[in-house]
Each structure stands twice: as structure tokens, then as C-alpha cells.
Amino acid sequence: MPPGERLTAALCAVRDDALPALVPYxxxxxxxxxxTVAVLRAAQDAGCAAAEIGIPFSDPLADGPTIQRAGWQxxxxxxxxxxxxxxxxxARSAGVTMPLAFMTYLNPVLSHGLADFCxxxxxxxxxxxxxxxxxxDEAAETRxxARSAGVALVPLVxxxxxxxxxxxxxxxxxxxxxxxxxxxxxxxRAAIAAEAFELLDRVRAExxxxxxxxxGLARHEHLLALRGRCEAAxxxxxxxxxMFARQDDAAAAAGAFLGGMLHPS
Amino acid sequence: xxxxxxxxGGYGGAYVPExxxxxxxxxxxxxxxxxxxxxxxxxxxxxxxxxxxxxxxxTHAQRLSDAAxxxxxxxxxxxxxxxxxxxxxxxxxxxxxxxxxxxxxxIAETGAGQHGVAxxxxxxxxxxxxxxxxGREDMRRQSLNVYRMRLLGTVVIPVDSGAGTLKDATNEAxxxxxxxxxxxxxxxxxxxxxxxxxxxxxxxxxxIGDETRAECIARFGRLPAAVVACVGGxxxxxxxxxxxxxxxxxxxxxxxxxxxxxxxxxxxxxxxRGRPGVLHGSYSYxxxxxxxxxxxxxxxxxxxxxxxxxxxxxxxxxxxxVRYLSAEDEQAIAAFHRLCRLEGIIPALESSHAVHAxxxxxxxxxxxxxxxxxxxxxxxxxIATVREHDGDxxxxxx
Numbered sequence: 033m034p035p036g037e038r039l040t041a042a043l044c045a046v047r048d049d050a051l052p053a054l055v056p057y058x059x060x061x062x063x064x065x066x067x068t069v070a071v072l073r074a075a076q077d078a079g080c081a082a083a084e085i086g087i088p089f090s091d092p093l094a095d096g097p098t099i100q101r102a103g104w105q106x107x108x109x110x111x112x113x114x115x116x117x118x119x120x121x122x123a124r125s126a127g128v129t130m131p132l133a134f135m136t137y138l139n140p141v142l143s144h145g146l147a148d149f150c151x152x153x154x155x156x157x158x159x160x161x162x163x164x165x166x167x168x169d170e171a172a173e174t175r176x177x178a179r180s181a182g183v184a185l186v187p188l189v190x191x192x193x194x195x196x197x198x199x200x201x202x203x204x205x206x207x208x209x210x211x212x213x214x215x216x217x218x219x220x221r222a223a224i225a226a227e228a229f230e231l232l233d234r235v236r237a238e239x240x241x242x243x244x245x246x247x248g249l250a251r252h253e254h255l256l257a258l259r260g261r262c263e264a265a266x267x268x269x270x271x272x273x274x275m276f277a278r279q280d281d282a283a284a285a286a287g288a289f290l291g292g293m294l295h296p297s
Numbered sequence: 298x299x300x301x302x303x304x305x306g307g308y309g310g311a312y313v314p315e316x317x318x319x320x321x322x323x324x325x326x327x328x329x330x331x332x333x334x335x336x337x338x339x340x341x342x343x344x345x346x347x348x349x350x351x352x353x354x355x356t357h358a359q360r361l362s363d364a365a366x367x368x369x370x371x372x373x374x375x376x377x378x379x380x381x382x383x384x385x386x387x388x389x390x391x392x393x394x395x396x397x398x399x400x401x402x403x404i405a406e407t408g409a410g411q412h413g414v415a416x417x418x419x420x421x422x423x424x425x426x427x428x429x430x431x432g433r434e435d436m437r438r439q440s441l442n443v444y445r446m447r448l449l450g451t452v453v454i455p456v457d458s459g460a461g462t463l464k465d466a467t468n469e470a471x472x473x474x475x476x477x478x479x480x481x482x483x484x485x486x487x488x489x490x491x492x493x494x495x496x497x498x499x500x501x502x503x504x505i506g507d508e509t510r511a512e513c514i515a516r517f518g519r520l521p522a523a524v525v526a527c528v529g530g531x532x533x534x535x536x537x538x539x540x541x542x543x544x545x546x547x548x549x550x551x552x553x554x555x556x557x558x559x560x561x562x563x564x565x566x567x568x569x570r571g572r573p574g575v576l577h578g579s580y581s582y583x584x585x586x587x588x589x590x591x592x593x594x595x596x597x598x599x600x601x602x603x604x605x606x607x608x609x610x611x612x613x614x615x616x617x618x619v620r621y622l623s624a625e626d627e628q629a630i631a632a633f634h635r636l637c638r639l640e641g642i643i644p645a646l647e648s649s650h651a652v653h654a655x656x657x658x659x660x661x662x663x664x665x666x667x668x669x670x671x672x673x674x675x676x677x678x679x680i681a682t683v684r685e686h687d688g689d690x691x692x693x694x695x
Contacts, residue, residue: 143589216476
């Protein structure tokens with residue numbers, strides 16, 4: 033199967049309620065080191081189509097306060113890249129069948145070894161890789177390593193991205209296109225920025241791959257606003273905020289939050 | 298790592314969120330155009346001359362040389378510049394460039410506060426709004442500079458994450474830039490960061506080396522045996538080295554901060570003890586653990602207290618063109634006192650690292666040789682740190 037095909041298919045599947053597919057971002061090793069598998073299971077049970085597993089990094093440039101704090105807590109818990117790969121494999125053994133993508137910064141990947149990282153991720157059953165500090169023009173070596181391991185390399189595009197750069201990113205993309213909804217870092221926002229919708233149209237003009245909108249999404253209303261405008265929606269900081277508030281049972285907190293985002297009572 | 302633009306050997310690149318990549322492209326184009334434009338050069342040279350106080354003198358440190366024994370030590374006096382350090386060379390140039398690009402707002406990070414003060418100064422002059430990010434610990438160590446920035450109309454934002462030092466301030470400045478990139482120019486203070494910053498900062502700081510080289514020829518009819526500069530991010534060092542890179546007979550020595558000692562891990566010496574990795578947008582030597590997490594640096598000098606280093610220094614290390622040594626906190630403090638007592642010059646703690654290494658190197662050379670040490674900044678900002686370090690000891694007894 034070509035890299036990322038499972039991700040592509042999962043994000044394109046049309047839901048009965050026509051909402052975009054929901055993709056949670058969870059920090060591996062947060063709130064406790066060994067919570068990852070249970071949180072991923074809860075997300076799948078809540079109706080999520082795929083998940084991003086964040087491998088924490090000491091200096092996460094693209095992230096706002098919530099994901100920074102979750103990452104530092106995970107690092108303090110002893111989280112490492114190798115453990116995150118083990119946890120992804122454990123999630124597969126525990127019945128997590130939805131597609132999974134690692135999201136992390138370039139340095140932990142380089143430190144693990146580009147080729148080894150991609151091969152180990154693939155062996156663990158991970159479908160894709162997202163690296164927010166590696167723009168498409170710096171990605172040649174990572175793209176080659178991901179392709180040879182059979183892992184999708186998902187590019188990020190932003191409202192400031194030019195048409196030429198969107199075209200170039202889409203040409204090399206596998207899996208899906210990560211559309212950054214706003215000009216800024218991650219973190220829950222009250223409303224979706226208007227520039228997100230314009231970006232989605234510009235990406236559609238360049239590719240048929242699914243478009244996942246991320247950064248800032250936090251509520252059911254955001255999914256309603258995106259209905260018919262994109263294929264998938266990523267929620268990270270708002271989910272982690274819910275898990276921060278209930279660290280003794282983070283999986284239940286994640287399941288309740290994600291279920292509520294799809295089906296508010 | 299290979300890649301397209303902005304490489305020094307295999308180092309450099311532009312590893313940043315996609316959001317700011319178009320702004321880096323714009324900056325590169327504006328930089329190339331401005332540096333090739335005689336009118337821009339004239340404007341900048343005029344500012345450096347009339348406002349900053351260039352050219353800076355080359356001062357013979359006679360008594361320091363006698364104490365060291367060996368070669369004669371000459372100091373390139375960047376400490377005499379307006380605002381007290383070489384940082385003003387870069388800040389004036391980048392703020393002019395920002396005006397040329399039509400940016401209305403300036404942000405910067407600062408460690409010791411010298412780059413923050415220089416940027417605040419350039420912005421006050423240009424009438425641009427300025428926000429500076431500074432680690433909480435550095436604000437404590439450098440409270441005088443915090444107040445200077447505020448007097449100049451700059452907003453200083455404390456950064457509490459990590460150790461509250463330069464690395465953390467840089468993270469927050471980059472996040473601000475990601476959020477406000479359309480109308481904001483980020484004035485990076487050292488030869489670090491994504492392309493084209495290392496090249497831009499080098500171009501704006503090489504005036505240090507160009508002046509030094511020309512004066513050595515005019516005054517001595519020959520080049521120095523060695524040029525010595527401290528290296529945090531490495532902007533004063535790359536600035537003075539740039540003019541001498543092709544002069545094979547001139548030994549170039551960069552001095553990192555060895556903090557409490559290289560072996561204990563409490564240092565800021567990525568070129569001596571790190572391995573290549575990516576931080577703040579470029580691939581370069583980096584203090585990191587076995588998992589690729591960036592380590593906390595330590596130096597008594599806030600301006601050197603950084604776990605990364607500019608990518609060109611990584612290339613110069615690997616090629617062997619520059620020899621990178623280190624000086625411990627105590628060695629820098631001792632050199633600080635010697636320069637005070639023997640020459641009547643209170644140096645920045647950053648520059649004191651270079652003074653220490655310069656003395657050591659001079660001692661190994663014949664008396665007829667001469668060595669230039671880049672005195673990158675003055676030490677007014679460090680007086681509280683030195684006083685805290687020395688405690689109740691009577692200075693007169695030293």
C-alpha cells in the first residue's frame with residue numbers, strides 16, 4: 033500500500049452527520065508516562081478517525097502554552113522518542129486500528145536517526161509523520177527516508193503560504209495536507225479565523241488529498257463551521273486542557289471531551 | 298544535513314514553521330537588495346559613524362601584556378560604542394532594513410540585555426514600536442538593562458519557561474513572530490537562527506573585522522598573529538573573524554563559556570561538547586541529551602548562556618580554520634578584574650572570556666608578535682553579578 037493510504041482513506045470517509053473527521057492530538061506520556069495507549073483507545077471509541085501522537089520536545093516553537101506544558105510534563109515523566117514508538121506499537125496490540133501519525137520536531141527525529149526513526153515508526157504501525165519545524169523545502173532527506181519506510185510525510189501549509197509553495201508542498205505530499213488555520217501557534221481559540229477558509233480553497237485547487245484543519249479548534253461549533261469545507265479537523269490544546277483538568281483519569285477525560293465535540297448532549 | 302539555501306558546510310538551513318517561511322524569503326530578497334545598494338550602505342555607515350561612534354579604537358593593553366608575558370595584546374574597543382557593545386552594529390542595520398520592508402513593529406530576544414538595549418535604541422531613533430523577550434532569570438541578573446529598555450520606550454516581556462534565559466526568550470520571540478509575521482520584523486541578535494539571519498548578522502558585524510584588519514595594516518604594516526573573540530551565538534566573533542578568514546597566517550580563536558567546567562555539564566560550550574542538531578531554525582552544534590532534548594546551558598555571563606551556536610561557527614570548527622577554546626566562570630571573572638586593575642577598562646563578562654584566552658595565547662607567543670582581542674562590550678551591566686560573585690571579599694586586596 034502506498035505511504036499514507038490508510039490515512040487518506042480514513043480522513044475521506046464521509047460521516048453520517050457530514051462533520052469533518054475528528055483527529056485528536058495527544059502528547060505521548062501525558063499526563064502520566066503510561067497513559068498513552070488508554071488515551072488513544074478512548075479517542076478511537078469516541079469516534080475519532082485517526083490520531084496524532086505528539087513526541088515531546090524541549091523547545092516546541094510552533095506550540096502555545098498548553099502543548100508546551102503537556103510536553104514538559106511528559107519529559108519530566110521520562111518520555112523519550114523510543115518510548116513513544118513502543119507506545120504506538122502497544123496501542124496497535126491493544127486494538128487501536130485507526131491510522132496514527134507522529135507529530136514532533138526535527139531534532140528528536142534527527143537524534144534518533146532519520147532512517148531508523150521512519151523504519152521504527154513503520155514497524156510500530158504508525159502511518160504518518162508531521163514535523164512542524166521542517167518546511168517542505170528542507171524536507172528532501174526526511175521525505176526519502178519516510179518513503180522508503182512506507183510512512184507518509186504530511187506537509188503543513190499556513191495562511192501566509194504562497195500559491196507556489198502550496199503547489200510544491202501538495203505535489204510531494206502523502207497522506208493528507210495539514211492546513212494551519214491561523215497565523216500563530218497552537219492553542220484553543222474562540223472562533224475559526226476567516227483566513228482558514230480561504231486557505232482551504234487554495235489547497236483544494238492544488239490537490240485531491242484530504243485537508244485537515246488544525247490549530248485553534250476547540251468546540252463542536254467549530255466542526256459545524258467546517259462542515260463541507262474540509263475533510264478533517266485536528267483538536268489538540270483544548271483536548272489536553274480537558275486532560276490537565278482530570279489527570280487521575282485522563283483517558284476518560286479525553287473520551288468525554290472528544291465525544292462531546294462530535295455529539296454535544 | 299544537506300539542503301538548499303543558507304548553508305555553511307552542512308550547517309544552517311531554515312527549520313521553522315511554514316508560517317514564517319515567506320517572511321524569510323522576503324527578508325532575504327530585501328537584504329540582498331539593500332546590501333548591494335550604495336544608498337543603503339551610505340545611510341548605515343553614516344549612522345554607525347555619527348550615532349554609534351564608529352570606527353572604534355584599537356587599544357594597546359600594555360600592562361595586561363606585561364602581566365601575561367609574551368605577545369602584545371591589543372583590544373578592539375566595541376565596548377566604546379553607543380549602548381556599550383557590538384550589538385548596535387546589527388540592530389541599526391536590521392531596523393533600517395525593517396523600515397525598508399515597511400514593517401511597523403520590531404521584536405527581539407535578549408540574554409544579557411545588550412541586544413535588547415541596542416534594538417530598543419534603534420527603534421526609539423526610528424520611531425518604531427519594540428517588544429523584547431527576556432528570560433526571568435536574565436531580567437534578575439541584568440535589571441539595569443531592563444530599565445534601560447523601558448526608558449527607551451520598549452516593552453520587555455518576561456519569559457518564565459525553562460531556565461528563564463536566552464534560549465527560552467528566543468522561543469517566545471519566534472512564537473510572537475509566527476503570530477505577527479505580516480507587520481513585524483524579528484531582529485535576531487546573534488549569528489544564529491534560520492537563513493538568512495546568520496548571513497545578515499555576519500554582514501552587519503563584519504565592520505568589526507574590516508576596521509581591525511585595516512588598522513593593523515596601517516599601524517603595523519602586518520596582520521596580527523591571532524584574533525580572539527568570545528562565542529555565545531557568535532556574532533562578535535564572526536564579525537571580527539570574517540575579515541581574516543582568508544589570511545591563513547592569522548590564527549583565529551573562538552572562546553566558549555565553560556561555566557563551572559566542561560566535565561560537569563554546567564557550561565555553554567556546544568562546539569566543545571555538543572553534537573549537531575536543530576534549534577531555533579538552524580542545524581548546528583547543540584547541547585542536547587541522548588534523546589535530542591536541548592540541555593540547559595550555564596554561564597555566569599548571560600550573553601553566553603545559550604546551548605546553541607551560529608551555523609558558520611560549526612563549519613569553521615569542522616574545517617579547523619577557527620580553533621574553539623573555552624574559559625570557565627572563574628577564569629572569566631579573574632580576567633575581568635585584571636582588565637579593570639591593569640588597564641582601567643571594565644569589560645563585559647562575555648568579553649572577559651576572550652580576554653582570558655587572549656592572555657593565555659599571548660603567553661605562548663614571542664614578544665614581537667601581537668594579538669587582537671575583541672572587547673565586545675563594557676561591563677557596567679555586570680557589576681551586580683561580579684559583586685554578588687565576589688561577596689564580601691575586599692576588592693582592593695585582590
